[in-house]
Amino acid sequence: MKKIKIHICNNKRAWFTPKGRLWHVEDKGVQLSYRTIEEMLRTHPEFASIPEIQASVDRHIEKAKRKKDYLVRKESKRIEFEATPKIKTEKMVTCYYCFGTGETGLGMPCTNCKGKGGYLVTDKGF
Structure with missing residues (x-):
């Protein structure tokens, strides 16, 4: 099993746990959990300067774009099939x-x- 990588910035610690798929931030003894990396970066933007976290954000954005493109293509195919009239001779x-x-x-x-x-x-x- 991989060891959890802990990122430290301005006396704050951040890490990702695969079990539960959550991002955690510890600030002055208080631990906060976030479902996505974007939520974490909205409240703690200083972690965006860390290259590993920035790479993770870029991968997440690229994956969301691919999923959105796939859904758009799938929807257009569905419309195309519905538009063809059902000819009954x-x-x-x-x-x-x-x-x-x-x-x-x-x-x-x-x-x-x-x-x-x-x-x-x-x-x-x-």
């Missing part, structure tokens, strides 16, 4: 068994079109 076809009359021999209703004389054919089938 359907056609009324006369029955080939009764030739569109709806009756077969002796006045019986056609079993193919059920006496309608035609049926609806779509792109998915009958």
